[in-house]
Every structure is written in C-alpha cells, then in structure tokens.
Amino acid sequence: MPSLLSIFNPSNYWRGGHFTIPWQPIYQQFQILPEExxxxxLRDLSHTPLNAQVxxxxxxxxxxxxxxxxxxxxxxxGSEDEVLASTFVRLDRGKPVFSGLVEPSLEVVYSASGQARGVRLSNSRLVIWFNLIPAPEDNSQNWFSGSATSVQLDYQELLDPFRAAKGEWIGQDPEKRCMQVDELLLPEQFHPASQYYNISLFNHSYRLVSHSSGSVRASITIASEPFDYIRAEPTTGSKRHFICELYRVISLYAGxxxxxxxxxxxxxxxxxxxxxxxxxxxxxxxxxxxxFAHMNMGRTEDIQQVFPVFDWFAIGSSEPPYPAYGLMTNVHLNFLTHPHIGHKSHFSWQLLPSNYAKCVHLFMRGQPEGFDARVGHLWYELIHKPLRAEIYQDTSCPIVVKLPFVVAL
Known part of the structure; x- marks a missing residue:
C-alpha cells in the first residue's frame, strides 16, 4: 500500500488550489525527511511531482x-459529510525536482546591528514591504510597526493609487499602510471596571521568528515585543503571571x-x-x-457581510483606477469603522476574541462592480470551506480515483 493523503473538496463544484496540513504526523508515520x-x-500516471514545501x-x-x-x-x-475523498496524493521518498525559478520570494533587510527592519514579499502580482520597526525612516514618526507600508499590485502602488496611476512615486502619502495590528485586547479578569487588558503594538518592534520560501508560498513568522499578562488559573482561580507575545504568520502564495x-x-x-x-x-x-489601515481610496463603497455572520468586508473606490481591499476572517468581526476618527483615509476593524485567528487580505484594482462578490467567494473557499488533506487511514477499502484517470489499488 503506497503512502497516501486523502484529499477532500467540500464544495459542489470542481476546484483546485493549495493545501496545508500539519507535518509532524506525516513524518512520524512515514519517516520521510522534508528534503526527500x-x-x-494519484490520477497522474506519470507521477509528475507536485509543488510542495515544509x-x-x-x-x-x-x-x-x-x-x-x-x-x-x-x-x-466530495460527499457532503466529507467521508468520501475527492482524490488522493501519493508520498514518496526521492529527490524533489526544482524548476530553478521560485516565484513567491522574500528578502529580509537587516540593520547594521543585525535587527530585522522589514521583509519584502513578492510574486508575479504582488510586491509588499512589511515593516517590523516603529520608525522605518529613523525619525520621530514611530508608529509603523507590524504594517505593510507598500503594496504594489501589478507594479502599481495600491495604498496611494491615484498618485500611482499618474506615475508618481515621490510625493506619495508617507502615512500609507495597512494590515497593522495596532492594539491587542486580552480578557481582563481582575479589574471589573475594564473588560479588556489593552496592549499597544504600533510603536513596538517585532522580531523575525522564521522565514521560508518555496514553489508554493513565501512565509514569515514574526512576534511582538513581550508583554505581561495576568490571568486566572482555571481550576483554582488564583492569579498566574505570564510573559506573552503575539505571533503572526504571513504567507504569500504563487500568483x-x-x-x-x-x-x-x-x-x-x-x-x-x-x-x-x-x-x-x-x-x-x-x-x-x-x-488599522491608512489607504487613500477616495470615495468608497463599504460592503459588509451581514448574513449569517459578519466574517468579511469589502471596500472599493468609485473612482478610477478603482482600487479595492477585502478582509476575510474565521473568528467574526466585531466592527468596521470608516472613516476612523473622522479621517476618510483611515480604517479600523476589530476581531472577536479567540485563541487563534486566520485572516485573508485581498487587494484589487480596476473592478468598479462586483469586487464584493470576489471577497465573498474567496471567504467561502479559503475560510469557510477550504480544501482539506489528511493522512489516508482505511487500508481495508479499495482506492477509487475519479476522472480524468481511474485507478484502483
């Protein structure tokens, strides 16, 4: 019996795309090293290697x-109950074949002292500069930590798109940024007057925990500066003092x-x-x-998902070149505020509490209508009903693979 992963498509239509699955159970069962x-x-009788990375x-x-x-x-x-797999992927020990061209890539920029100042993530469509320090220009403007201060979609800046459409780079808004987690709220258990314990992050550096790039995606893990948090012991109710960090794993997939x-x-x-x-x-x-985001979108149409829950929103400009941004999440949104504090280029939103959150940040241009449908569809495929893989377990049943090839083992 070959080593297999069962692949599940939870939709009622044919789909392709990316898969993520924990690596340790696979290694423990099959004892294959990542580099092997x-x-x-399994439908491909030529066994052409798939793009993959650990x-x-x-x-x-x-x-x-x-x-x-x-x-x-x-x-x-697949079946609605996800009992029947849509297809299977075979795992073998060998020598991966690399094309030599890694389309998603990253570049880390370090200071003279060795501190990571920021990361450049790029693929064939996006080039993003993600800032890790409060003052990227080494001046008194120290509120840019953990934000993307440049997002180029198809070689044009999207955070200040009207100047970019005119070919202007010098003179773009120096405050532009997006994807910034400016504040973290943790449940406050010992001060009844306050529901949350607030941690400001916009003016504190992140450290680069890890980074990787391959044929599927480029990815970074960053962690905030440590902060103190006191919470109650679940069994005794006594105070426990912890030193915590916010971890953010940010990935850019090919294309x-x-x-x-x-x-x-x-x-x-x-x-x-x-x-x-x-x-x-x-x-x-x-x-x-x-x-928090500072994006010059001009006159906008802000569309929120209202049924069944508030899990995504879309913001699109009504002016050429029609820039648009969409946010999708798995933990529901508490609120979206625009304009934030009366500034038309300021946006803020907050997630509901959870111990894990997944978000997708979508960047668009040139789509004056239907941009919200694109956000809703991507929420369905990446958040609500993602493609799924698991280790194949049932060795007593034959494996049947549907078109375009039929293979029985």
Whole structure:
C-alpha cells in the first residue's frame, strides 16, 4: 500500500488550489525527511511531482511545522459529510525536482546591528514591504510597526493609487499602510471596571521568528515585543503571571493577489522579575486584534457581510483606477469603522476574541462592480470551506480515483 493523503473538496463544484496540513504526523508515520519528500497526484500516471514545501513556523514548536502543496488540476466534489475523498496524493521518498525559478520570494533587510527592519514579499502580482520597526525612516514618526507600508499590485502602488496611476512615486502619502495590528485586547479578569487588558503594538518592534520560501508560498513568522499578562488559573482561580507575545504568520502564495495571515498569542509563566520559567508550559490565551489601515481610496463603497455572520468586508473606490481591499476572517468581526476618527483615509476593524485567528487580505484594482462578490467567494473557499488533506487511514477499502484517470489499488 503506497503512502497516501486523502484529499477532500467540500464544495459542489470542481476546484483546485493549495493545501496545508500539519507535518509532524506525516513524518512520524512515514519517516520521510522534508528534503526527500516527493508528492504526486494519484490520477497522474506519470507521477509528475507536485509543488510542495515544509515550512518551519516556530522553531520552538515542531507541532506547527506545516506541509504546503498545490494541486494544479481541479478535483471533483466530495460527499457532503466529507467521508468520501475527492482524490488522493501519493508520498514518496526521492529527490524533489526544482524548476530553478521560485516565484513567491522574500528578502529580509537587516540593520547594521543585525535587527530585522522589514521583509519584502513578492510574486508575479504582488510586491509588499512589511515593516517590523516603529520608525522605518529613523525619525520621530514611530508608529509603523507590524504594517505593510507598500503594496504594489501589478507594479502599481495600491495604498496611494491615484498618485500611482499618474506615475508618481515621490510625493506619495508617507502615512500609507495597512494590515497593522495596532492594539491587542486580552480578557481582563481582575479589574471589573475594564473588560479588556489593552496592549499597544504600533510603536513596538517585532522580531523575525522564521522565514521560508518555496514553489508554493513565501512565509514569515514574526512576534511582538513581550508583554505581561495576568490571568486566572482555571481550576483554582488564583492569579498566574505570564510573559506573552503575539505571533503572526504571513504567507504569500504563487500568483495570488492576497496574503494569508494567522495570529495567536503565546505565553510562558513568569517565575520572578524579568525571568521566564524553563518549564515547557505554554498557554495560548484568547485575544482580540484591532487592525488599522491608512489607504487613500477616495470615495468608497463599504460592503459588509451581514448574513449569517459578519466574517468579511469589502471596500472599493468609485473612482478610477478603482482600487479595492477585502478582509476575510474565521473568528467574526466585531466592527468596521470608516472613516476612523473622522479621517476618510483611515480604517479600523476589530476581531472577536479567540485563541487563534486566520485572516485573508485581498487587494484589487480596476473592478468598479462586483469586487464584493470576489471577497465573498474567496471567504467561502479559503475560510469557510477550504480544501482539506489528511493522512489516508482505511487500508481495508479499495482506492477509487475519479476522472480524468481511474485507478484502483
């Protein structure tokens, strides 16, 4: 019996795309090293290797290592209960074949002291500069941490699109940015007058935890500066003091005009002043992220999903070149504010509390109508009903693969 992954398409139409699956269970079962892994579509009798990579998300936590791969051919719908797989992917030990051209790529820029100042993520459609320090120009303007300060879609800046459409680069709005988690809110358990414990992040540096790039995606993991958090012990109700960091995993896939972001807060017990315990205890408390963006969109149409829940919104300009932005999430949105504090270029939104959040940031241009439908469809495919892979378990049943090839083992 070959080593297989079962592939599930939860939609009622044929789909293709990207898959993510935890790597450690695969390695433990099949004992194949990442550098020896070769994947192929079981429908493909030539066993052409699929684009695949294993990303190390957090060097301290191997359980977050992730296998990422793409299926270039669409797969048929599966059963509604996802009992019947749509197709299968074969895992072999071999030598992966690289094309030599890695389309999604990243470049880390360091200071003279070795601190990561920012990361450039790029593919065939997007070039994004993601800033990790408060003052990228080394001046008194120190509020840019954790934000994308340039988003070029098809070689034109999208955060200040009207100047960009005229060919202007010098003189663009120096305040432009998006994707900035400017504040973090954690449940406050010991001060009844306040519901949340607020952590400001916009003026504190992030550290680069890890980065990787391959044929499927370029990805970075960044962590905020540590902050203190006191929470109640679930069993005794006593106070526990933790030192926490916000982790953000940001990925750009080949050919995509969107970024996928995953967020979680990681905390370790504090045993004495400015000391973290050597014990392996790690907690992942609930949090609510508040985002801020400064985008010159002109006159806009702001569209929010209202049924069944508020999980995405779309903002599109009514003026050429019709820039648009969409946000999708798995944890529901608390609110969207535009204009924020009366400024038409300021946007803010907040997620509802959770211990893990996944967001998709979509960038568009030249689509005066229907941009919201694109956001809603992407929410369905990437958040609500993503393609799914799991290790094939049932060795007692024959494997049947649907068109275009039929194979029985």
């Amino acid at each position: 892994l070769v994947l192929s579509d 990303d190390r998300i957090d060097p301290e936590d191997s359980s977050r290592d992730t296998l990422v791969f793409s299926l270039p051919k669409v797969i048929p719908p 995509a005009n969107y970024l996928v972001e995953e967020l979680y807060v990681k905390g370790k017990p504090r045993v004495e002043q400015d000391t973290v315990s050597d014990r392996q205890e790690v907690v992942y408390p609930d949090f609510a992220a508040r985002y």
